[in-house]
Amino acid sequence: MKIAIIGLGVVGQGLLEILRDKAAELAGRYGFQPQIVAVATGSKGTLANADGLSISELLTAIQAGHLDHYPNTAGLQRNLDTLTLIRQSSAAVVVECSPTNLQTAQPALDYCRASLSSGKHLVLANKGPLALAYAELVTLAQQAHKQLRFEATVMAGTPSIRLALQALRGCTIHEAHGILNGTTNYILTQMEGGMSYSDALVQAQQLGYAETDPTADVDGWDAAGKVIILARALFNSSITLADMAVSGISQITLDDVRTAQAAGEKWKLIARVTPSGGSVQAMRIPLNHPLAAVSGATNAVTYATDLLGEVTLVGAGAGRLQTGFGILSDLLDIADR
Numbered sequence: 406m407k408i409a410i411i412g413l414g415v416v417g418q419g420l421l422e423i424l425r426d427k428a429a430e431l432a433g434r435y436g437f438q439p440q441i442v443a444v445a446t447g448s449k450g451t452l453a454n455a456d457g458l459s460i461s462e463l464l465t466a467i468q469a470g471h472l473d474h475y476p477n478t479a480g481l482q483r484n485l486d487t488l489t490l491i492r493q494s495s496a497a498v499v500v501e502c503s504p505t506n507l508q509t510a511q512p513a514l515d516y517c518r519a520s521l522s523s524g525k526h527l528v529l530a531n532k533g534p535l536a537l538a539y540a541e542l543v544t545l546a547q548q549a550h551k552q553l554r555f556e557a558t559v560m561a562g563t564p565s566i567r568l569a570l571q572a573l574r575g576c577t578i579h580e581a582h583g584i585l586n587g588t589t590n591y592i593l594t595q596m597e598g599g600m601s602y603s604d605a606l607v608q609a610q611q612l613g614y615a616e617t618d619p620t621a622d623v624d625g626w627d628a629a630g631k632v633i634i635l636a637r638a639l640f641n642s643s644i645t646l647a648d649m650a651v652s653g654i655s656q657i658t659l660d661d662v663r664t665a666q667a668a669g670e671k672w673k674l675i676a677r678v679t680p681s682g683g684s685v686q687a688m689r690i691p692l693n694h695p696l697a698a699v700s701g702a703t704n705a706v707t708y709a710t711d712l713l714g715e716v717t718l719v720g721a722g723a724g725r726l727q728t729g730f731g732i733l734s735d736l737l738d739i740a741d742r
Contacts, residue, residue, distance in 0.1 A: 406740055409443035409453075409496035409525075411487065411516050412503030413467045416530050416557070417444075419729030420500065425460045437740050443494040445487040446472065447503065453482040455495040487512070491519045498739060500732055502530035502557075507621070507630050507646065510537040521545040521553070528735045530557035530728055532630040536646070539637040552739045555638075557731030559585065559631045560704045563720030564734065569639055569708055576710035578639055582677040583706035584699050585631045587722040588615045588622035589654045589674040591702045596662045597671065602655070614702050614723065624653035625685040628676040632683040635706075640680040650684045657687060665689045671697050 410417050424431070424439050431437040441460060443453040450472035452458060456479070466474035472483070482490075491499060499520035503513050510533035517534045520527045522545065529535060534542060535555055546553035556566045569578060584590050591614050595605035606623070609615035621627045629651045636642035654674055665672055670689040673696055677684050690697055695717050699705040704722025707715050721727040 406437070406439050406498060406736065407442045407457075407494075407496045408439050408498050408500060408736070409445070409491060409494045410441060410500045410502065411445045411491070411513070412501065412531070413444055413446045413449065413463075413472075414502070414504065415725050416502040416728045416732070417500075418464060418467065419725035419727075420502070420732050421460050421464055421729075423726060423729045423733055425464070435737060435740070437737060439736065442496050443490050444472070445485075445490055450483065451485050451487060451490050453485055453490050453494060454478065454480045456480050487516060488519050491516060491525070492523045494525075496525055498526040498528060498736065500528045500530070500736075501534070502728075502732065505531050505533045505621075505627075505630070507533055507536055507626055510534045514538055517542055518545065521549045521551055524549055524551065526552045526739050527554070528557075528732055528739070529553075529555040530732055532558045532627075532634060535637070536630040536633045539634070540643070552742065554735035554738060555634065556735050557728050558634050560706065560718075560720060560722045561724055561728040562730035562734065563704065563718060563722065563727070564731075565635075565706050565718055566638060567734070568716070568718055569635075573708060573710060573713070573716065576708075576712045578708050578710050580677065580679045580709040581635050581639060581706055582675055582709075583717075584673055584696055584704050585676045585706065585722065586622055586625075586628040586674060587702035587704055588619065589625075589628075590699065590704070592623070593654060593657070593662070593672050593674070594700045596657070596659055597666065599659070601659055602657065622653075623655045625651045625674065625687075628674060628685045629683075632676045632678045632685060636678045636683050639678065642678075642680065642682075644678075644683055648682065650686065652686050654687050673697070673699075
């Protein structure tokens with residue numbers, strides 16, 4: 406399978422590490438032999454070679470600061486415009502894992518359009534294009550007779566999308582709700598131990614859970630983007646960010662947390678989606694609630710079904726290798742088909 410990767414940040418590098426370290430196992434168990442033929446970054450250059458790029462050399466170059474550090478080889482093309490690289494690439498699959506933009510989804514949305522329009526399967530770790538243009542991308546994929554996959558956009562590699570769309574086929578899902586942002590869950594967990602909101606946020610940033618600008622996480626917008634993806638995948642809903650009630654955790658104080666504890670409750674940022682809409686809201690839940698035990702940066706989602714009742718999935722919601730695995734699972738599915 407020839408692959409082009411757009412974005413070589415934490416997630417893109419995580420995928421490369423998995424493909425390097427598990428190459429023998431992937432080939433032996435699944436007959437899966439990926440070949441990276443193009444990579445593009447926002448500020449560190451682009452590379453393309455129809456004969457393949459060395460994963461080890463790619464990682465060495467990007468970790469040195471720029472793809473200019475990649476050695477010259479026969480057939481290598483440097484610094485092509487990303488749209489040109491996508492259209493001209495020999496890749497069968499484009500992996501889009503550049504930074505998420507929930508306002509315009511750009512430039513990733515144009516990269517997705519170019520990928521499908523030029524006859525390539527598309528795997529997304531980037532929430533923006535799906536949150537803003539899900540129906541358009543599904544239509545483009547259908548017209549091109551190509552696969553559109555996005556497991557890594559919700560709960561990283563924990564198979565939340567696959568559970569809903571594959572394992573629960575035959576059930577009617579009435580609702581999904583859960584903890585879909587690890588940063589806020591980590592902060593709330595630390596506050597339960599007596600840490601202030603500001604100190605917990607600083608610690609989350611030091612550990613890499615929170616960005617330097619944590620607004621998208623702590624104000625609920627990251628979780629809201631995931632709600633939109635679930636709404637469209639589960640219910641074919643046309644919900645937008647503007648349609649949703651969205652709030653975060655930045656107003657929760659240590660006194661609020663202690664008051665909840667005294668009442669036998671915990672604060673959690675709960676994302677909810679139904680056929681009629683969605684929301685993200687900090688709320689108190691009882692200690693016997695299935696989501697109350699989900700601590701730290703862990704995520705969870707509960708699907709309410711007609712045949713099985715509530716089915717809850719708990720697992721990693723972020724991380725380099727965890728999100729890289731989500732992409733890998735989609736690549737393996739495409740290879741199988």
